[in-house]
Amino acid sequence: MKKTETTNKPAEKRRLIDETLLRLLSEVRRIRGWILLSAFLCLLLIGCAVASPEILGRLVDRLYAWAREPEPGLAASLLPGVCLLFAVYALREALSYGNTYLLNNVVTRFFTSGLRVRLSEKLCRLPVSYMDKTPAGDIIDRMQDDVSTMADTIYGIVEILLTGFLQMAVIAVILFLTDWRMAIPVVLFSPLSVFLSAKMATLGEKHWDKHFDLGGKLTSLAEEAYTNYPATKAFNREETLQKKYDELSRRHQQSGIFGNFLSSIVQPVIIFVDALAYIAVAILGGWLILRRGVPVGTVVTVILFARQLSSPLENIAFGLSYVQEVKGAAKRVFTLLDLPEEEDPKGTAAVPAEGRVVFEHVDFSYDPEKPLIRDLSMEVQPGQKVAVVGPTGAGKTTIVNLLMRFYDIGSGRILIDGKDVSELSRAESRRLFAMVLQDTWLFKGTVAENVSYGCPDASREEIERVCAEAYCDSFIRRLPQGYDTVISEDSTAVSAGQKQLLTIARAMLADRPLLILDEATSNVDTRTELLIQKAMDRLMGGRTCFVIAHRLSTIVDADVILVLRDGQIVEQGTHRDLLARGGFYAELFNSQYQI
Amino acid sequence: MQKLLSYLKPYRGKVVLATVLMAISAVCSLLLPTLMSSVLDEGVAGAADADAFGAILRTAGLMLAVSLVSLASVAGGYWVVYHVISGYTWSLRSALFRKVHTMTLAEVGRIGASNLVTRSTHDVGTLNWLISMLCGNMVIIPLMFLGGVALCMRKDFRLSLIILAAVPFLLAVFLLLSRKIAHLWEVSDEYCDKQNDLVRERLRGVRVIRAFDREAHAHKRVTEATRIMADNIIRANVSMAIIDPLAGFVLNTAALLVVFVGGIRMERGSVLTPGDIFAMIQYIAIILNAIVSVSFSIVLLPHARVAAKRLSQVTESKGVEDDRPAEGLRFSGNIDLENVGFTYPDSPAPALSGIDLHVRAGEWVSVIGGTGSGKTTLAELLLAFRSPTEGKLLFDGRDAAGLSPKDVRENVSCALQKSMLYAGTVAENLRMGKPDAADEEIWDALELAQIADFVREQPAGLDFKLEQGATNVSGGQKQRLAIARALLKEAPIYIFDDSFSALDFITEAKVRRALNERLAGKTRIVITQRVVSAMHSDRIFVLSDGALVGIGTHAQLLETCAIYREIFLSQTGGGSL
DSSP states (O other): OTTHHHHTOSSSOOOSSOHHHHHHHHHHGGGHHHHHHHHHHHHHHHHHHHHHHHHHHHHHHHHHHHHHSOOSOHHHHHHHHHHHHHHHHHHHHHHHHHHHHHHHHHIIIIIIHHHHHHHHHHHHHSOHHHHHHSOHHHHHHIIIIIHHHHHHHHHHIIIIIIIIIIHHHHHHHHHHHHHHHHHHHHHHHHHHHHHHHHHHHHHHHHHHHHHHHHHHHHHHHHHHHHHTHHHHHHTTOHHHHHHHHHHHHHHHHHHHHHHHHHHHHHHHHHHHHHHHHHHHHHHHHHHIIIIIOOOHHHHHHHHHHHHHHHHHHHHHHHHHHHHHHHHHHHHHHHHHHHSOOOOOOOOOSOOOOSOOEEEEEEEEOSBTTBOOEEEEEEEEOTTOEEEEEOSTTSSHHHHHHHHTTSSOOSEEEEEETTEEGGGSOHHHHHTTEEEEOSSOOOOSEEHHHHHGGGOTTOOHHHHHHHHHHTTOHHHHHHSTTGGGOEEOTTOSSSOHHHHHHHHHHHHHHHOOSEEEEEOOOSOSOHHHHHHHHHHHHHHHTTSEEEEEOOSHHHHHHOSEEEEEETTEEEEEEOHHHHHHHTSHHHHHHHHTTOO | OHHHHGGGGGGHHHHHHHHHHHHHHHHHHHHHHHHHHHHHHHHHHTTSOTTHHHHHHHHHHHHHHHHHHHHHHHHHHHHHHHHHHHHHHHHHHHHHHHHHTTBOHHHHHHHOHHHHHHIIIIIHHHHHHHHHHHHHHHHHHHHHHHHHHHHHHHHOHHHHHHHHHHHHHHHHHHHHHHHHHHHHHHHHHHHHHHHHHHHHHHHHTHHHHHHTTOHHHHHHHHHHHHHHHHHHHHHHHHHHTTHHHHHHHHHHHHHHHHHHHHHHHHHTTOSOOHHHHHHHHHHHHHHHHHHHHHHHHHHHHHHHHHHHHHHHHHHTOOOBOOOOOOOOOOOOSOEEEEEEEEOOTTOSSOSEEEEEEEEOTTOEEEEEOOTTSSHHHHHHHHTTSSOOSEEEEEETTEEGGGSOHHHHHHHEEEEOTTOOOOSEEHHHHHTTTOTTOOHHHHHHHHHHTTOHHHHHHSTTGGGOEEOGGGTTSOHHHHHHHHHHHHHHSOOSEEEEESTTTTSOHHHHHHHHHHHHHHTTTSEEEEEESOHHHHTTSSEEEEEETTEEEEEEOHHHHHHHOHHHHHHHHHHHTTOOO
16 A cells, blocks of 8 residues: 555656655764764775685686696695685675674664654654544554665665675776776676666566555455455355455456566576676687786686676665665655644643533534534533433534543633633643543553553552442452453453443542543443443542433433534433423434334 | 465466476576686687687677576566466465355354455465575576586586585575574564554553553553564574575685685696686585575575465365355245254353244344343354254244255345445445345435435445445444345345444434334344344343343333343433333
8 A cells, every 4th residue: 555655646756866865864864873884894895805806816817827837836825815715705704794783783773763762752742633543554554664664775875885886886996907908898787787677676666566556455355355254145245255356366466477577587687787798708808818918817807806796786776676665664754753743832830620611612623624513612510410412423522532632622712610721731631531431441551550540659559449449349359360460452351341340440540520431332241331330420429520421321310411413512401301392302312212 | 285385286387387497597507607617718728729719709609698598598487487476376365265255154253354364465475475486496596506516526526525515504504594583583573563562552542541641651661662672673683694694604615615625636637627616616606696595585484384384274274164055045034943052162151052032924023132142143143154053043944954054144134233344335335235236226225224315415426435344434324334235135034233233313213113114024133232222123032141031022021021121221220201
């Protein structure tokens, strides 16, 4: 899916150097000291790379000399060169390993981890609206895969700029010094292979884009088919689905052939161009040996150097083909880092605590096109229990979002104890509320840690006390490690109903003046359900409560019922009043008893 | 593994062709250094010969020809290889997909949908990748190795021992290393997953985290995970990085030995020429390249073995459904459960036991019960997704055990608990129930399910595209679309499995009314947790802990069934009518 972003915009020309690349390079500056160290190691490596053909050439030259005029002591005369070359080889591989070791540590520890920590920090300050509309997978991909891909720039820099271009340049110079006549064909052929492989990479990119795109679709189709397995079977649709899958899979595979093919023949093409250079050297070298009396060793050295050119060439070709992908990843990461953050006022010293809540002409919408809450006004007295009811999509949970300031109101004011909440910092206003949502969120940690989430300093006794009050204590004690049992969102050790009870205990321990409850609609057995109700009643005692109500008993007992319809409060009053009025609430209430 | 490779069979001819092409290219690469050495030898030997340059030109021409053939054959080889792999992958995926749809619900549940997805994407990909790595190198490396050794042996037997020793030594070291490296990679992957899980958890819980002002804590947890992950990534990467230098060192040392020992042999009067020695040095370089490129596949071999094992678990799975062909039976709608019990394979307690339940054609009944009461298991029995482990399930007096599951499902239309809509248009989704339905029929079904207005509001109308998982509509809309789909299908029996839970009371009442009008005369089974959804039906069955604890009308059950009364009170608070 990532790839489609670029394919959708064919008009935009892909330039190699652009803003993203520059910013990426400036990120790399953070670790420039280490990169310089690595560059130094690379220079030594190049030194070895240059020295070894030179020495080997001389050794071979000696063999040829001996072949012409055999004289004793050949082995002895080879020995110093052999030892030297052995040392050079050992040094080279040690350096090469050392450099990889260094780069890996530096890149992973300082570059990628640094970026990931910054992204994590960013998550602390992004507005809730961003998380609501962005799939978690998308953010995780950026933190994980895209950051990893960005790390490739560093390897790229080392590979392209240092071991690539630099090594090529050094080799070219040495070739000219060794024998300028033979150097010419070698040096002329290398740009040709860079050009060809870069060309193939761009040619392949288009095919890869399509291949990845289809691959994403294929995965989605499989995902859907396997999760919807019962529906497919229930409607006897296996064959239709199979045909669809096979067809998509065929297109996916076919789109992959050419890209794979191109990637695979980059190396053979480079080898072929190399061979051309090789042949040119052979002809030229043969002629030089015959007519100009050039020593065979010189020709051998040139050949060995020419061979050394192919690996930096491959590096460069590979690096260039990768640049676009790296830039794509970097762009996604930078976009996330640059997102606007939640604005937060400084906060004030006087924080309200009584619990009188007033909405004054509040307007709000998630989407400017579709206004949701219009001119909402209401007044809630301290200690009152407010039930929010209405059909799905009427804006009930929006009230929670606004009270908790997960979203900012469009216009109007929300006052708590006469204080405009927009003057409080977000943390301050959130500290006024305890919250129990339908979606019982527990993090991976012990039961005790989860219960004390809103009050991390609570003692074990306090935790146990609220758990007893919230009817959690007995089942917690039956868990393998009691309060120290590690639980998480998807742990099966505790049931859905017990999770609800834990979130109630969590809210109790936090002990805030106001309370928001979002009643669960279902999925709890009747006995636990009764416990939950009792625990909730205890939690509500004496606090100003906003309850997104589904249970009739809650609604009937409420001090005020707010009836929402399409974002407006259409009715307001007690159960008895509203039934007597015979309006929308009465219709809503009565409809459940109609056949 | 063998079974998995059997999907390669149809491509035998192409595999042979690719092998031959690759072999040709390997032989060509082997010829080049020899030709090069002969240029050198000719140059040295022919210093006095007038035609020496002509000989060099001829050899150079030969080299060009050989290079061209090499390039052409390797390109042709890869072209064929990728066609083979593409066909192979297609067959494997297709077979997997087909297999999954023959498996029982229990088996699919046991393996898990997300695991099945991983198997048909990631695991197939790993095999595919391995085969493509091997297809090229499997041929080239042994050929290079044997060819190089053979050429050397012809010249000087003892000298060739050096190559003979170096290559297997390296391969053995890599095989030993691969186990350790694969393990390190696994650990590193595990920590990547851990960090991802933490981030996912944090994103899901953003409201709670902010409500309790614990973003700093959440951030710290992620940072800690990132640090541990980094340590493990480094460990895995660094262990992998040893391969390249090690191979380079061993083979370069071998080349050096060839020069030195070659010199000694020459001095002692072997037939070796310097050109031979030079050719051997180049063979070693070629082998080095080949080994480095194959070493990565060796390291990933354990990965591939795991992938293959997991794939076989699916392709070899024994948990398949009864595949007897459908007979095209048409039921009239009587359902009888006689002392039915059901126990899940690895569960000690039965999910359902001693259920005696009789529904006559045309009746409207509800099944009510809390979580874990066995409601869903009951629905799965009626859809032939599972068979009773005790007692009998009869449709019109015919034992379901003797019927094709396809026949049962043809006669039962259902709206499932998790709506289960497909990416595609509204019309496509509805037509699942009746492939040849006209647009009017679809509108009619949408109308009945109280969702026609919503569809009409969309510019695309019936062609409104639902995204995967129908994420672009609300939960209530999903349920109503699923209800419409079930209504469009013509069947004697209709099951609504908890499919009103996201509807508000008004909408539900309207849907209920429409169902009763339209489906009068058909058997209707409404499975629910909500009293409101059940109370109006002809008869209500109350399930609790897998047992049937009450049968009767709403009024009767309020009198006679304590559990029903409890449910009623907890949901309505005893609200008076």
